[in-house]
Amino acid sequence: MFYWRRVGRIWPVHLVALPLGIYAFYVAAKVDIDWPGLISSVFLVQTWFPDVTPTLPGNPVTWTLSVELLFYALFPLVAPFADRMRTRWLMVATAVGLFGMYLVNWVADATLDPTMARWVMRHPLVYLPEFLLGMTMALALRRGWRLPLHPVVPLAGLFGWTYLYYQERWPFSDVVEHQMEFAMRPMVGVLSALIILAFLQREARGHRGILNNRLLVSLGLWSYSFYLVHHAISRLATYEFGRMPDNNAVLFTLIGMAVVINVICWALFTYVEEPAEKWWRKHTPKRWLDRGGETGGSALPPAPRREAETAPAPV
Incomplete structure (x- = not known):
């Protein structure tokens, strides 16, 4: 049932948003359609093939869904084994995996041609340590x-890393710049996990923070639709109006575009994503409902009590 629910969550709005991506990145861009690459993006398996054309076919942003698809496939299989591991060993395995992710990026860049190196760095298997990071947390x-x-600490860390990565790399040597490039994905993964952890701990203690704001909750609900359409809409705007000037006035343009995109995302969520998911769940095969219950249950069994690990540390 877990897999059934994932299909109903991911594919309906993905398929609805795909024509917009095709129009923006093929028709309007005057790029010939490579049908094998496009079809691979429909089924979200494009990152498994090194020779798809273009490198990110279909709706380009969905390459990350191709990565997540592997996570979803593995979760019910891996979760029971992870649940039997002690927390400290899960953390060790996660740290080793993230370091391995950094090494793979480094080795790929050093030994492969640029096109193949970029494919390796986007391959779903390379991102498995981030999957383990989420499960461990x-x-x-x-x-x-x-x-x-406190949430401010990892948020400041992410802001600082982002600023350093995009704005202030020029004082560093080429070696340091390359190392920052290789470490970017593991670093952002860790900082993002720490942000989530910090907010979840506050929620567990009964603190209603900024993320409980109704607007932010709504933006969260629309975020999947936003993810699917924002790049195509911004690309079409670039075709129509040209690149935005590099000055402070561009902020107003970005705000206006954000409003337009979020209105579209609200419509997609309200009239496509949510109804489609409800319809899909309603049509769950009865034999799965009888076996798994209405909610489908969790892939994780109840965690055994381990006094040494379950006693909450002071926060």
């Missing part, structure tokens, strides 16, 4: 593990 929290951390 969820299991650790579920077992009562806590980290004294």
Whole structure:
């Protein structure tokens, strides 16, 4: 049932948004359609093939869905094994995996031609440590593990890393710049996980923070639709109006575009994504409902009590 629910969550709005991506990145861009590449993007398997054309076919942003598809496929299979591992060993495995992710990026850049190196860096298998990072954090929290951390700290870390990565790399040597490039994905993954962790811990203590704001909750609901259409709409705007000037006035243009995109995302969520998911769930095969219950249950069994690990640390 887990797989059935994932299909109903991902594909309907993906298929509805795909024609917009095709128009923006093929028709308006005057790029010939490579049908094998486009078809691979429909089924979200495009990152498994090194020779698709263009490099990110179909709706380009969906390459990350191709990565997530592997995570979804593995989750029900891996979760019971992860649940039997002690938290400290999960953390060690996660750290080793993230370091391995950094090494793979480094080796690919050093030994492969640029096109093949970029494909390796986007391959779903390379992102498995981030999958393990999410599972480790969820299991650790579920077992009562806590980290004294205010959300401002990882948020500042992410802002600082982003600013350093995009704006201030020029004072560094080429070697340092390349190392920052190789470490970018693991670093952003860790900082993002820490942000989520910090907010979840506050929620668990009963603090209603900024993320409970109704507007932010709505933006979160629309975020999948936003992810699917924002790049295509911004590309079409570039074709129509040209590149935005590099000055402060561009902020107003960005705000206006954000409003337009979010209105479209609201419509997609309200009239496509949510109704389609409800319809899909309503048509879950009865034999799966009888076996798994109405909600389908969790892929994780109840965690056994481990006193040494479940006693919450002071926050």
